Amino acid sequence: MYDVWVGVVEEADATDGSVMWLHVFHLEAVGNATDSTDRFAQQLEFNLDLQVSGGVPVNLLGNQKQDSNVNWQTDVNMTSPKGAASSPAGAGDLVVWVEKVSGTGTIDFVISVDYNTA
Numbered sequence: 001m002y003d004v005w006v007g008v009v010e011e012a013d014a015t016d017g018s019v020m021w022l023h024v025f026h027l028e029a030v031g032n033a034t035d036s037t038d039r040f041a042q043q044l045e046f047n048l049d050l051q052v053s054g055g056v057p058v059n060l061l062g063n064q065k066q067d068s069n070v071n072w073q074t075d076v077n078m079t080s081p082k083g084a085a086s087s088p089a090g091a092g093d094l095v096v097w098v099e100k101v102s103g104t105g106t107i108d109f110v111i112s113v114d115y116n117t118a
Helices: none
Strands: 002-012 017-027 065-069 078-080 083-087 094-100
Touching: none
Parallel strands: none
Antiparallel strands: 002 017, 002 094, 017 065, 078 083
């Protein structure tokens, strides 16, 4: 079983950072736990205005966060769509966290995002 979290970095520095989670996908084999034929498809449309003011995203409200975590510190480059370990996290970045909750299986997934930087 896996959880795939999608969120926005609220703040980050050389020590740690915080993420506001927008959505979590709970993925679990519903039949035979050793059968790799389970498939999951879900489409969500978020219309977000991820402006950053004073280093903090505005227009964002949620009740699940990952506060003060070294996962988001700015002195370590992260894998991104731009390439492997190409840049650190920063306020306003859209991030994905995959958590293996239980079991021995693996996960392959695709998340497609369209965004406007204007």
